[in-house]
Amino acid sequence: MVKLALYFKAELENITDVGPGGEDYEWHFKVKCTSCYEVNENWTKNDVPGSRGTANFNSDQFSPIVIIECRGLEFVDFDPRFGFSAKGVDSETIFENIDLTEGYWADYDEKNIFFIKGWSSRGDFRFKI
Numbered sequence: 001m002v003k004l005a006l007y008f009k010a011e012l013e014n015i016t017d018v019g020p021g022g023e024d025y026e027w028h029f030k031v032k033c034t035s036c037y038e039v040n041e042n043w044t045k046n047d048v049p050g051s052r053g054t055a056n057f058n059s060d061q062f063s064p065i066v067i068i069e070c071r072g073l074e075f076v077d078f079d080p081r082f083g084f085s086a087k088g089v090d091s092e093t094i095f096e097n098i099d100l101t102e103g104y105w106a107d108y109d110e111k112n113i114f115f116i117k118g119w120s121s122r123g124d125f126r127f128k129i
């Protein structure tokens, strides 16, 4: 069995602890069969047990957000979609159910504006053994 770590990066402003929001977060991947190398062009929904957790990462640096056990397939694309959570820097504000379907997210509180950007290219992830 192969274990793959999913790394991602994004441009962050005033935001940290970005990652899947909870056990019910739905991971969407495109997968490639490791026998015939055929890529399934449909997004598949995947349960990743024990994937709860967040990454403390710096803006624009690849950081691991989840480790996935793979049998007979390889991940070739990732779409964060809906359901990430994050925390404001120097702020106790927690953001949940973040919608990244448009490739970016923004919110604000009384002190700050918060941004997650850089998803539009869909290239801001990487899988590593």
Ligand SMILES: [Zn+2]
Pocket: 033, 034, 035, 036, 037, 038
């Ligand atoms: Zn196959």
